[in-house]
Amino acid sequence: MRVLAAMSGGVDSAVAAARLVDAGHEVTGVHLALDKTPAAMRCGSRGCCSREDADDARRVADRLGLPFYVWDLSDRFEADVIDDFVAEYAAGRTPNPCLRCNEKIKFAAVLDRGVALGYDAVATGHYARRVEIDGEPALLRAKDPGKDQSYVLGVLTSDQLKRSLFPLGDSLKSEVRAEAAARGFSVAAKPDSHDICFIPDGDTAGFLAKRLGTRPGDIVDESGEVVGAHEGAHAFTVGQRRGLHLGRPAADGRPRHVLSISVADNVVVVGPRERLAVSALTGGTPTWAGRPRPDAWRGLAQVRAHGEPVAATFAATDGRLRVTLDAPIHGIAPGQTVVGYDADRVIVSATIHAAG
Amino acid sequence: MTYLDHAASSPLLPEVAEAMAAVQFAVGNPSSLHSSGRRRRALLEDARESIAADLGASPIEVVFTSGGTEGDNLAVLGGQAARVARDSAREAVVVSATEHPAVLAVSKKLPEVRVASVDDSGALNLDELDRLLDERVAVASVMWVNNETGVIQPIDEVVARGQAVGAWVHTDAVQAVGHLPVAFGASGLDLLSFTAHKLGGPVGIGALLVRREVAPIALGFGGSQERELRPGTSNATLAVGLAAAVRGAVGRLEAETVRLSGLRARLVDGVVGLVSGASVNGGVTSPNIVNVYVPGVRAGDVMMLLDAAGVECSTGSACHAGVPQPSDVLLAMGRTPQEASGALRFSFGAQSTEADVDRLLAALPDAVSRAQAAF
Numbered sequence: 001m002r003v004l005a006a007m008s009g010g011v012d013s014a015v016a017a018a019r020l021v022d023a024g025h026e027v028t029g030v031h032l033a034l035d036k037t038p039a040a041m042r043c044g045s046r047g048c049c050s051r052e053d054a055d056d057a058r059r060v061a062d063r064l065g066l067p068f069y070v071w072d073l074s075d076r077f078e079a080d081v082i083d084d085f086v087a088e089y090a091a092g093r094t095p096n097p098c099l100r101c102n103e104k105i106k107f108a109a110v111l112d113r114g115v116a117l118g119y120d121a122v123a124t125g126h127y128a129r130r131v132e133i134d135g136e137p138a139l140l141r142a143k144d145p146g147k148d149q150s151y152v153l154g155v156l157t158s159d160q161l162k163r164s165l166f167p168l169g170d171s172l173k174s175e176v177r178a179e180a181a182a183r184g185f186s187v188a189a190k191p192d193s194h195d196i197c198f199i200p201d202g203d204t205a206g207f208l209a210k211r212l213g214t215r216p217g218d219i220v221d222e223s224g225e226v227v228g229a230h231e232g233a234h235a236f237t238v239g240q241r242r243g244l245h246l247g248r249p250a251a252d253g254r255p256r257h258v259l260s261i262s263v264a265d266n267v268v269v270v271g272p273r274e275r276l277a278v279s280a281l282t283g284g285t286p287t288w289a290g291r292p293r294p295d296a297w298r299g300l301a302q303v304r305a306h307g308e309p310v311a312a313t314f315a316a317t318d319g320r321l322r323v324t325l326d327a328p329i330h331g332i333a334p335g336q337t338v339v340g341y342d343a344d345r346v347i348v349s350a351t352i353h354a355a356g
Numbered sequence: 357m358t359y360l361d362h363a364a365s366s367p368l369l370p371e372v373a374e375a376m377a378a379v380q381f382a383v384g385n386p387s388s389l390h391s392s393g394r395r396r397r398a399l400l401e402d403a404r405e406s407i408a409a410d411l412g413a414s415p416i417e418v419v420f421t422s423g424g425t426e427g428d429n430l431a432v433l434g435g436q437a438a439r440v441a442r443d444s445a446r447e448a449v450v451v452s453a454t455e456h457p458a459v460l461a462v463s464k465k466l467p468e469v470r471v472a473s474v475d476d477s478g479a480l481n482l483d484e485l486d487r488l489l490d491e492r493v494a495v496a497s498v499m500w501v502n503n504e505t506g507v508i509q510p511i512d513e514v515v516a517r518g519q520a521v522g523a524w525v526h527t528d529a530v531q532a533v534g535h536l537p538v539a540f541g542a543s544g545l546d547l548l549s550f551t552a553h554k555l556g557g558p559v560g561i562g563a564l565l566v567r568r569e570v571a572p573i574a575l576g577f578g579g580s581q582e583r584e585l586r587p588g589t590s591n592a593t594l595a596v597g598l599a600a601a602v603r604g605a606v607g608r609l610e611a612e613t614v615r616l617s618g619l620r621a622r623l624v625d626g627v628v629g630l631v632s633g634a635s636v637n638g639g640v641t642s643p644n645i646v647n648v649y650v651p652g653v654r655a656g657d658v659m660m661l662l663d664a665a666g667v668e669c670s671t672g673s674a675c676h677a678g679v680p681q682p683s684d685v686l687l688a689m690g691r692t693p694q695e696a697s698g699a700l701r702f703s704f705g706a707q708s709t710e711a712d713v714d715r716l717l718a719a720l721p722d723a724v725s726r727a728q729a730a731f
Contacts, residue, residue, distance in 0.1 A: 028664070033679050054678060069660050070678035116730030117657060 001120040002026045003165060006106055007060060007068070009053030011180045011187045012125030012168055014060040018183055019167040020123055021064050028119070029061035029068040032110065034077040034101075035198065056187050063184065073109055080104035082198055086211045092263040093335025094237045096152070096305065097196055103155040111163055121163045128153050129169030130161060133345070136290050137161040141344040144172045151305050154339035154349040158290050205235045205243065217266035219244060222259070222275070233266045238355075239276055239331020246270070257331065277328035283321035283338050283350025292316065293347065300341040301325060303332055303352065314340045314348065321350040358667040358715045362554070362705030363503055363531060363645050369556035369706060375600040376558065376593050386590045387581065400592040403599035407563060410606040411548075412539030419564045419582045420595055424530040427549025427564035428458035430585065431526040432497055434572030435547060436466055439494035439524065441573065446522075450488045450496040452480050452509065453688035456528055459497050460684075472498075476690045477639030478507030485517055493523040495547075500532035504672045504685045504701055505638035506645025508536065515544040524570055530554055530562075534605030535613070535642050546570045552594070556706055557601030561594035608706070616643035616704045619713055623702060624648075626717040631724050637672075637686060637699055644704045647672050649691075653698050653727040656680040661723035667716050672701030 003025045005017035020027045031054045054070055061068035081100050088095035111122045127142035128150040139161055142148040156164065168176055180188035199207045212234050219228035228246040230236065240258040250256050256270040281303075286292070294316065300309035301323050311326040323338055332355040340348040359367070379399055384392030386400045401415070408415040421427045432449060440447040448468040451459055463469040470488040473481045480498060489496060496518040498509050511527055518525035526547035532538060533550040540548055547570065551562030564585070566572065572585060579587030605612075620643050627634050633651040650658060655671040659680075662669060671680040686696035702716065 028660075031678070058678075067660070067663060069656065071656075072679040113657075113730045117661060117726050 002118060003028070003121050003123050004110065004114040004119045005029050005066070005123045006110065006125075007031050007057035008125070008193075009056035009060075009187065009190075010125065010193060011177060011185065011190050012127070012173075013057070014125070014185050014187050015171075015176045015180050015183070016123055016125040016165075016167040017060065017066065018064055018179075018185075020165065021066070023167075027064070027066050027123075029057065029064075029066040030110070030114075031057040031068070031070045032077075032105070033070050033072045034074055034081075034105070036074045036078065056190065060185055060187060071110065071113075073105055076109045077101070077105055077198075080109075085196075085198075086208065088335045089208050089234045090212055090263065091335075092234065092261040094333035095335045096337055097198070098152045098305070099155050099337055102152055107156050107160040107164055111160065115163065121165050123165035123167060125168055126153055126166050127168050127171075127173070128166045130164055130166050133290075137164075139289050139346040140169070141341070141346075142169045147173045149305075150341075150344075150346050151302050151307075151337075151339050154289065154302075154346045155287055155337065156289065157287055161289060208232070208235050215266055217268070219246065219268045219270055221250075221256075222269060222271045227256075227270065230268055233261050233263050233268050236261050236268050238333035244270060273330060276330040276332075278325070278330070278332045278355040279328045280322070280324045280355075281332055281338060281352050282354045283323065283352050285319050286316050286321040286348045286350045288348050289346045297342070297347075299347060300343075301329075302339050302341065303329060303336050309341060312340070316348070320353075321348060358712045360667065360669045360702040360704065360708070360712060360716060362708065363506075363701065363703035364670055365553045365559065366556045366705035367707060368553075368558060369601065369604055371604055372557050372597050372600040376597040379596050380593045382592075386592055387579075396592050400590050400595050403592070403595035406599040407602050410602045411533065411565065412541045412543075413565050414541070414568060416583070417540065417565050417568060419566050419585050420590060420598070421549070421562045421564050421582075421586055422560055423553070423562040424456070424528065424549055424551040425458040426586075427551070427562050428456065428497075428526075428528050429462050430564055430572055430575055431547040431549055432459055432462050432495055433466070434575055434585070435495040435524050435526060435570075437573040438571055445492055446494045448490075448493045450485070450493050450523070452498045454478060454502050454505075454507070454685045455497065455499050456503055456530070459499070459526075459528055463497065468492075474507075474688055478502060478505050478637070478685075478689050479639055480509050480514070482510070482513055482517070485514065489517055489521045489523060491521055493518075493521055495526055496523045497526040497528065499528040500548075501529070501535065501642045501645070502638070502685060503531050503645075504683055504699075505647040505689075506531070506641035506643075506703075507638040508532075508640050508642055511543065511545070519544060531642060531645065534602065534609065535616075535644050537609065540565045540567075547572070552598040552601050555601040555605040558594050558597040561591060561598045563598065604706075612706070613643055616708070619704050619708055619710065620644070620646050622710060623713045623716065626713065627720065630717060630721050637689065637691070645701065646703070647686075647699055647701050649695060650698050650700060650724055650727075652731050653724060654680075654731060655698050655700050657727035657730055658700060658720075658723050661726055662716070662719055665719035665723065667719050669716075670701040670703070672699040 007013045007029045085097045126149045127147040129140040141150045214231040218226045236258050259271045260269045296315040301312040302309045313324045315322045336352045384396035386397040404415045404418045449463045450470045451463050452472050472485045498514045515525050524546040529548045529550045534555040546567045548565040553559040574585050635649050637647040682693045682696035
């Protein structure tokens, strides 16, 4: 196959590309420039789009003898990921930008461009297994439970999966690092990237304040009593406990969490953790990783990248996905994505519209 | 492999490699006073005289540099500094809108830069140049042959206008030396920069021709080499390479002009015939560079597919961190950002053949149609 290997400059995508070469594919390395004003240097373990990261990717491609190019997708990334991220927060929801990037950039903009240019597939260093089941592409959890990234790939359609390769799905991260070192890659010991790549300092609230400004308002408890002040309801996430700066302790002395956010009223409601328990949720239009399942089915629901899967009943009706959880999950925010698994296999995903 | 990117860097010519190989193990610093030093110094000066003879300059006017960028920087920054040191009112710099960043970006660091526009063929607007030139202009810098489009500017017209207001006139002749006749002394130019590796010489050396009566201020300090304009140990081996490259290019100039013009016409006819809507960017051009607009593509996609097919060219625009940007030169010629992102540059050198052009033309239609589908 002719494969486009997306190379971030990290250890995972480097080993993924190397394995594709070993497997006999005709591989071209592509580094995606997603940042309009890339920093020269990588800072700490964050981000993936500095010049240094591009250079790291290029050096791996050199070692592998791969043609290597940088594709500028910063306009698309800005529109489809960053602006979407900001708009979702502005609307009081909590998006996952990595998921959006996979859905709109890596396995859409890049894949479509690659296919038009004559490539058969896009490969990444994600930890997930892409297999064939009954002649259909299927996405399974990775062998390494600590690194499994099937959740952030749960938004891919069957057509996208058909043209996707994840060469690291059967490996442990430790094995990948050892292999990178054995292959002599300069990135073998490079730290993993964390957090949101376009917020390199990790200060999401500060980033949102810059984009959305500040709008002071009240933090209230469930009775409506004012217990604190905030600089903009959009900066909060349902379930959040830290950074509330509440002036008065709760009557029972227990920690309080954000229960809900009303952007229209600019009010943040806080309360005890048990009030965050959710036993059912409704998602928008489901995205099926394979054949749609019209009837209700039993599976596992996961609502965040490193969240515990919970047994649940799934039912798709009227263009919505209803998920009834066997045991409650705490702190589900609208805008998050629920991914439905059948054992280890990704079946469906949907953006959560409402909890309860 | 079909290499059509000589304007980026042209392969080292065998006669140049041999000339350098013959002297590369010779010991001695050209500034040393002993026998070895004198022999090394003689090589350096032989090279200087050879270049001076080939380009119509005096040996004292040949200042070795690391290449085109350093020569451009020294001419513009060092030239402006020298003028303003003598006459504080003379601090402005005039440049054309299609200069290489080694001139354009550098001139924008100065207190006053005046930028003369070009027309849609890339030719300098001489009326505007007239308006921009006055007694306050320290240096006027206009590229002889544009590196992206091959457009030739009327350097004699620029010289006449610059001289009339007492400005020093500099030209970036990186793409001109070896491709157009250059007679420095007769040209009236004050400063002319060029580099070896566009002519089949080694990377890492070029020269700034500095008219006798003109003395820019050095940008580096710590030695008296090269008229104190370029301190540091002189590299005699590279100078020998530069001289050999210039000798070869100037010697072949007439024949190569005819031959490369034929290649260029073959390429243009082929591309325009094969790719619907394709056109050439630039009016009067050097025979060795052709810039082609391909509608409905990212030039980078075509370049990548041609690369995969064994044909190497350039996107005809500056790269920022490996990403092709819309060409500032084409934007200055009035192209839209989209048009300026769909340009490919093909450039020839001594090794280029008709077979190279034919291999390009064989690979191009498929690359263009795929790139158009991916657009």
